[in-house]
Amino acid sequence: MPQPVALFWFRRDLRLDDNAALFHALKGKMPVLPVFIFDTQILDDLSDKTDARVTFIHQAVQQLHQELAQLGSTLLVRQGAPLEVWKDLLQEFPVGAVYSNRDYEPYALNRDQSVKDLLQNAKIPFHQHKDHVIFEKDEVLKDDGTPYTVFTPYSRKWLAKLQSRKQLLPGEAEPVSFYLRSYPTLQYAANFLTTQPAPMPELPEIGFAPSQQSIPPTTVARSLIRNYAQTRDFPGRAGTSRLGIHFRFGTISIREKARHAFGLSDTYLNELIWRDFYSQILAHFPGVVGQPFKAQYARVPWRDAPEEFQRWCEGRTGYPIVDAGMRELNATGFMHNRVRMITASFLTKHLLLDWRLGEAYFAEKLLDFDLASNNGGWQWAAGCGTDAAPYFRIFNPAEQTKKFDPEHQYIRRWVPELGSVRYPPPMVDHAFARQRCLEAYKTALG
DNA sequence: TGAAATGTTGGGGCG
């Protein structure tokens, strides 16, 4: 009987250090063999075969492959439907246990349940750990045991829980800081399975071509975090961290970043709390995918105007701040958060187009796309979400520009033809659109 | 992390 191995399954946690489930795997008695699966069920649905996120994942996996080779181990890289790949793996290896970090999105929950069933039939334990968030859905609840649906009290409880356990400070109690100080160490590194490097597929082998879009670095200046509250709302300045994609795919640890922000910027830490907030909303209320959190908003009569939606997508609305945002998104896969709110308000309120159209467009374009945060943000903008902006809160693009891009630094960068005959007039009059929106929402909700 | 409409106040021009 060959010696059993523990398989560690990388998914959206593409790093070796401060990785909760990997730590637990290495701490166990069996040698650990890491695995990554290029999931064809996801990849085959992507219409853009130069999707920058696939290039990014491929590079991150390649990096892990190299790091593990240097430790004398390897990364098994497979391609296929995860359940089928797992059936193969159980045939090929004497699997004694499987470890992974929990993923809370509906697709991932389904996928993991099917793998869990498979492993259970084979009497193989499947150990899942918390890694993507600071607090999971049942760790921050109201006193009556129900989930929060309003951010402010949620954040208060979240902070109280954090501070009472000092979980982000080195040397304090489990579970959060535990990983920070415990891995990597040479001792644990020695618990990887020693083997020859397995082959690493090139990008074309998984059906994609490389993207030229650039990815922000994993490092952020301390001064940026310190000044975050003062600079984060100005899209013309480099005042935000742009770490979203790294949180999305786990190329940096959320614990490490929360510890970084702790005591340095409450505003930055607050953004990380928003991330946990929307993650637990999605986990408790999976119906928010596709439906408004507030049911009565399903009655809002969204207009059917594909050509207007197209103008919004392409950044040809005639509102410079809106067009600048959409063009930044189309060109770079990123949009400044302030401008995400402005463009989302414009689509749902000025144009009265369904928030799900905008949500889907952002999902396709944003490198940092995260289902929970994107859905939460869109429902917030449309007024139908948890703790949402009331329906009558309608952003005025001109006022927003005055406040947040007064020198037009941002607008000039993305709409250089502003002022020339090539720039279109506003596709809808602001005062008219505002009135139309108020009446439509009032009728639907009244 | 809203904006517009409406109300209030007080300084200053002017007869």
Added chain:
DNA sequence: ACGCCCCAACATTTC
């Protein structure tokens, strides 16, 4: 000096 009006500036209410 006084009353009247205008309006900017700020506050409050409404959508």
